[in-house]
Amino acid sequence: MTRPESSAAAPLQHRTVLLHEAVALLLGPGDGVYLDGTFGRGGHTRALLARLGPHARVIALDRDPQAIAAGAALAREDARLQLVHAPFSSCGAVLETLGIAQVDGMLFDLGVSSPQLDEHARGFSFRGDAPLDMRMDPTRGITAAQFLAEASVDEITRVLRDYGDERAAFQIAKALVARRERGEPVGRTAELAAVVAQAVRSREPGQDPATRTFQALRIHVNAELDELEAALAQVMRRLAVGGRLVVISFHSLEDRIVKQFIAAHARAPALSRAQQRLPLREVPFRPGLKALARLRPGVEELRANPRARSAVLRAAERVDGAQA
Numbered sequence: 001m002t003r004p005e006s007s008a009a010a011p012l013q014h015r016t017v018l019l020h021e022a023v024a025l026l027l028g029p030g031d032g033v034y035l036d037g038t039f040g041r042g043g044h045t046r047a048l049l050a051r052l053g054p055h056a057r058v059i060a061l062d063r064d065p066q067a068i069a070a071g072a073a074l075a076r077e078d079a080r081l082q083l084v085h086a087p088f089s090s091c092g093a094v095l096e097t098l099g100i101a102q103v104d105g106m107l108f109d110l111g112v113s114s115p116q117l118d119e120h121a122r123g124f125s126f127r128g129d130a131p132l133d134m135r136m137d138p139t140r141g142i143t144a145a146q147f148l149a150e151a152s153v154d155e156i157t158r159v160l161r162d163y164g165d166e167r168a169a170f171q172i173a174k175a176l177v178a179r180r181e182r183g184e185p186v187g188r189t190a191e192l193a194a195v196v197a198q199a200v201r202s203r204e205p206g207q208d209p210a211t212r213t214f215q216a217l218r219i220h221v222n223a224e225l226d227e228l229e230a231a232l233a234q235v236m237r238r239l240a241v242g243g244r245l246v247v248i249s250f251h252s253l254e255d256r257i258v259k260q261f262i263a264a265h266a267r268a269p270a271l272s273r274a275q276q277r278l279p280l281r282e283v284p285f286r287p288g289l290k291a292l293a294r295l296r297p298g299v300e301e302l303r304a305n306p307r308a309r310s311a312v313l314r315a316a317e318r319v320d321g322a323q324a
């Protein structure tokens, strides 16, 4: 999710992270059904379609209407692809509507795409000046400016600390609320960047002082961790036995959620000492997932795409355990 901003990226293009690794891990039956929960600019979807048979299906979701519009031509050309404007938290409902009970692979490449960051009008970036929006789906929810117009110092501090690891969270929150109380609420990206630059005393080398604040607000406004948990909660029911789950995270909080989800279904929970002494006959644990891989981008990918530097891919296979 932390896709650090970099001027090295070509404008409005998305360089897909861990492309070949993700697709290789995802692939199962050539004519299977796959879900790409984060279409973006279709990098993973295209690579997947290229390796699938003529009767395969790829259902690709994105909550950003611009991503869906950008993929319309591909969906017209390739009847195997179905694009749906929806958050991935509703992946089960989308599959249900399409009459699909289970899929052979599920991919979530989390966070924002380069076009979202690079198009300053979207309000995700501290470069340039634009209304402080930050919604991946501008048709719903509240903007970052609306959040800052109403939240208390405590609420803003919590968001900046929890989602941005921002050491100056309290100082930034205080400065934002003081400005609002003077009748000058922050409504634009440049204003927010300026408030943060004043409040953050120690700068991290190579990083704009606003990086952590912008990331934190984006995660909050888009409820990114809730979305991830809601999507994972549907995996055990929607992924066919033998099917693969692949998640690419960009933030340690996301990666922890994915890691714990896979571990909870792959390993028997440890018994406490008290439980071990009980004469109960345990119901044997039947794993529903087998952890397959944890990967990070290699040196070459990082050289070509600095935005990949915080990426972590985790993959697991659905095995014949109890349904969750």
Ligand SMILES: C[S@@+](CC[C@H](N)C(=O)[O-])C[C@H]1O[C@@H](n2cnc3c(N)ncnc32)[C@H](O)[C@@H]1O
Binding pocket: 014, 015, 016, 017, 037, 038, 039, 040, 041, 042, 043, 044, 045, 061, 062, 063, 064, 067, 086, 087, 088, 089, 109, 110, 111, 112, 113, 114, 136, 227, 228
């Ligand atoms: C990193 S990009 C995906 C890039 C894509 N794999 C590619 O190769 O072009 C993340 C995309 O996921 C979308 N997204 C993020 N959270 C989402 C959610 N909860 N539901 C649906 N789409 C989401 C964003 O709008 C963005 O387009």
